[in-house]
Structures are given as C-alpha cells and as structure tokens.
Amino acid sequence: MNTLYFTEEHELFRESLRDFLQKEVVPHLEKWEKEGTIERFIWEKFGEMGYFGVAYPEKYGGMDLDLFYTVILLEELQRINSGGFAAAIWAHAYLAMTHLNKEGSEAIKEKYLTKSISGEMIGCLCITEPFGGSDVAAMRTTAEETEDGFVLNGSKTFITNGVYSDYLVVAAKTAPELGGKGISIFIVDRDTPGINATKLNKLGWRASDTAEISFDNVKIPKSHIMGEKNMGFPYIMQHFALERLIMGVNAHARAEYAIEYTLQYMSEREAFGKSINQFQALRHRLVEHATEVEVSKTFNYNTTKRLDAGEYVVKEATMSKLKSTKVADEVIYDCLQFLGGYGYIEEYPLARMSRDSRLGPIGGGTSEILKEILSKMIIDQKNYKPAT
Structure with missing residues (x-):
C-alpha cells in the first residue's frame, strides 16, 4: 500500500470494489463487448454500492470522499480489461455528473444528480462536433x-453513452457572434423530440455505445440552462483538468496491469530450455517500461493530491494525459510482442487492451x-484561470 496517498480505508474500498467487479461485471463482459450494449441492471448495482457517488455531496446520495477513491475506481475498472x-462508467460519473454538480441548479441536482448517483439515470456529455474535433470554441451547434x-x-x-443515456449535457452557442465566449451548457432529456443518435462502429471500446447525435429544433426549457449564460467555455475548460x-490514471493503470499479466506469462513460458523472463533483451525492456509506468503513476497521484486540495492543475493534468497515454501504448505494444503469437489471439487480454488503449x-x-496547450503555457507563459 502506498501510504503517502492511500489509507487503510482506501485499501478496504479497493478490495470490496475488486470483489464486486469480479462477481458482478466480469461474467458479462464478453457479451457486452460483442453486443456493444451494457445491460441496465449493472448501472443500478453500481448505484446501490455507492460507486457513482464517491465524489459527490451526501445531500444528493453521494459520499463526498476524497479523489483517491475515484483513482481506485478508475484503476480497478482498468484491471477487468474492458x-x-x-469509459461508459466514468463518462457518466465524471463527465456528465461533474457538470450537474458544478453548474446545475438545485432543481436539476435534485432530479438528475440524485438519480445519476443511484444509477437510475445515465448521462452523457456532448461537446465534440463532426467539424470541430478538439477545437471547442469552433462548435456550430446553436441554442437560440x-x-x-x-x-x-x-x-x-464521438459521444460516450450517446445512444442509451437518459439525459444529455450539451454545449451550444447562445451568442454565435461571440465565438468561444458565447457558449452555454444545457441539460436535455433523451426523449425530447428532435434528438437522433447514430451508433458508431469503433476499433476498440466495443462495450460502450459511442454516438453521433443530431438536434433538430429541440426545445429546451429555460430552467435547463446550467450555470450562467455564455459561460460554457470556461466551465468546459475548468473540467478538462x-x-x-x-x-x-486510466493509462497508468492499464499499463500496470499489462506488465503484471506479462510478467506472469513470461515466468511460465519456456524457450531454449528456460523461462523467457531470463532473456536479457526482454528483461531490460520490461523494467524500462515498469520504470516509466511507476514515474507516470507517481506524477498522477501527486496531481490528484493537488487537485483534491483545490489547486487548478490544468497544466499538470494535461501533462498526465499526454505522457501516461503514450507510456501505456508503448508498454502494451511490447507486452503483446512478449506474448508472441498468443498476444495476437483474442482469448488473451493484450489484443483487446491494445485496441482499447489506442x-x-x-x-x-x-x-x-x-x-x-502546454506550449502556450510553458513557452508563451499563458496563464489559464478557473471559471469564477
């Protein structure tokens, strides 16, 4: 146990969650991967166990726990290799629900956040557009x-939970003439007339429903705007951290699991009269990867600690994603190679992991x-500030 960041209570939570995932989720994963649909009952079980509410106020059914409980949830979800x-779980719990909690009115929180924590409702966050990609300010969706x-x-x-969610948190321009300064955030019920979702066929993340969504004269009541009008862009930027x-965190966790699995395989696989973990070329590559993962994990834990303390760690969080996802891809690529032909077979975990990690x-x-973004912060000395 890393006692610098995790307490005994954290580890008890990890053990309970790991047991829950093995009993309640793992037996269904192959079916969900093939069908691209996660059955509704598991959302309700997650809600019953309180997993959706670890970071949210007790007033709405949450537990208001520190961010290291979230880290544990993320890490353990990666270990079951889907x-x-x-993605479906954390996109609901930390993308859609974060906006509900931070910008939603009391009425919105009582209706949507409470039921999101209980698992009765599923949410999605709708920001990316077909012609905008990562350029949020260039979005064309309007709310007149x-x-x-x-x-x-x-x-x-590219909206995770875009087909089967019950509500959508949508960013749209309420003042298009202001560009990025004219964006607002809304909550929209799935059954509102004019919403159409098309499921996308993906390389990886096969269990989740990822969609392209169109809005055709969708009427939204004024009470469904979240936060201040035209403040959507700073809200979005603030939550990107x-x-x-x-x-x-997802990246370092899946890389760590890939190494753990590969080490076990290498200890059992023999070539030329000895286990392959005794060949120097493989040993040295593996320990280099293990070092990179450990460095990434330590940095991510430190950034989590600072974010939990209220610091605006947008630079560090950006570095976390940039570095950790690169490390994970490199680790998983080589771990698949270490398995030889078996790494390319679907019955072994590295095939799916390599697709999902990409x-x-x-x-x-x-x-x-x-x-x-980092160039602007480090070289141009641009100072990003949280929304006020």
Whole structure:
C-alpha cells in the first residue's frame, strides 16, 4: 500500500470494489463487448454500492470522499480489461455528473444528480462536433433563445453513452457572434423530440455505445440552462483538468496491469530450455517500461493530491494525459510482442487492451492539441484561470 496517498480505508474500498467487479461485471463482459450494449441492471448495482457517488455531496446520495477513491475506481475498472465498460462508467460519473454538480441548479441536482448517483439515470456529455474535433470554441451547434426557452440545432460526435443515456449535457452557442465566449451548457432529456443518435462502429471500446447525435429544433426549457449564460467555455475548460487526469490514471493503470499479466506469462513460458523472463533483451525492456509506468503513476497521484486540495492543475493534468497515454501504448505494444503469437489471439487480454488503449492519445483532446496547450503555457507563459 502506498501510504503517502492511500489509507487503510482506501485499501478496504479497493478490495470490496475488486470483489464486486469480479462477481458482478466480469461474467458479462464478453457479451457486452460483442453486443456493444451494457445491460441496465449493472448501472443500478453500481448505484446501490455507492460507486457513482464517491465524489459527490451526501445531500444528493453521494459520499463526498476524497479523489483517491475515484483513482481506485478508475484503476480497478482498468484491471477487468474492458476499456468500453470503464469509459461508459466514468463518462457518466465524471463527465456528465461533474457538470450537474458544478453548474446545475438545485432543481436539476435534485432530479438528475440524485438519480445519476443511484444509477437510475445515465448521462452523457456532448461537446465534440463532426467539424470541430478538439477545437471547442469552433462548435456550430446553436441554442437560440425564445420567449419560453431555447431551440437547439446542430450535431455532436464521438459521444460516450450517446445512444442509451437518459439525459444529455450539451454545449451550444447562445451568442454565435461571440465565438468561444458565447457558449452555454444545457441539460436535455433523451426523449425530447428532435434528438437522433447514430451508433458508431469503433476499433476498440466495443462495450460502450459511442454516438453521433443530431438536434433538430429541440426545445429546451429555460430552467435547463446550467450555470450562467455564455459561460460554457470556461466551465468546459475548468473540467478538462479532471477529464485529462482521469485518462492519465486510466493509462497508468492499464499499463500496470499489462506488465503484471506479462510478467506472469513470461515466468511460465519456456524457450531454449528456460523461462523467457531470463532473456536479457526482454528483461531490460520490461523494467524500462515498469520504470516509466511507476514515474507516470507517481506524477498522477501527486496531481490528484493537488487537485483534491483545490489547486487548478490544468497544466499538470494535461501533462498526465499526454505522457501516461503514450507510456501505456508503448508498454502494451511490447507486452503483446512478449506474448508472441498468443498476444495476437483474442482469448488473451493484450489484443483487446491494445485496441482499447489506442484511444488514449485521441479522446479528450489529442496529444497534438495537448502539446500546443502546454506550449502556450510553458513557452508563451499563458496563464489559464478557473471559471469564477
């Protein structure tokens, strides 16, 4: 146990969660991977166990625990080797629900956040657009204000939980003439007329439903705007720190699991009269990877500690995602190689892991975009500030 960051209570939570995942989730994963649908009952079981509420106020059914409980949830989800299932869970709990908690009115929290914590409702976050990609300010979706609300038109893509969620947290321009300064955030019920979702066929993350969503004259009541009008862009930027750190933690966790599995395989696999973990070429490559993972993990834990203390760690979270996802891809690539032909077989975990891991440097802001953001902060001395 890393006592610098984790207490005995943390470790008891980890043991309980690991047992829950093995009993309640793992037996169904192959089915969900093949069908691309996660059955509804597991969301309710997650809610019953309180896993959706670890970071949220007790007032709405949460437990208001520190961020290291979230880290444990993320790490253990990676160990069961379904990037799609993990993504569906954390996209609900930390993308959609973060906006509910931070910008939602009391009425929105009582209706949507409470039921999201209990697992009765599933949410998705709709920001990325077909023509915008990582350029949030360039979004074209609009929400035109009327006497009794707003009318939403446009489209979003690559939306996790985009098909089967009950509500959508949507970013749209309420003042297009202001560019990025004219974006607002709304909560929209799935059954509102004018919403259409098309499921996308992906390389990896097969268990999750990822969608392209269109909005055709979707009417939204005024009470469904979240936070202040035209403040959507700083809200989104503020929460990107958590999203990037989440993806960094996911990356170090899956890389660590890949090494753990590969070490066991190498100790049992023999070639030329000895186990392959005795060949220097393999040993040295593996320990180099283990070092990179340990460095990434330690950095991610330190960044989590600072974020939990209220620091605005947008630079560090961006570094976390950039570095950790690169490390994970390199580790998993070589671990698959160490398994030889078996690494290429679906019955072994590295085949799925290599597909799922590849999204790491793409989703939540591509590595190229993150490098430019960091260049502005480090070279140009740009100072990003949280929304007030």
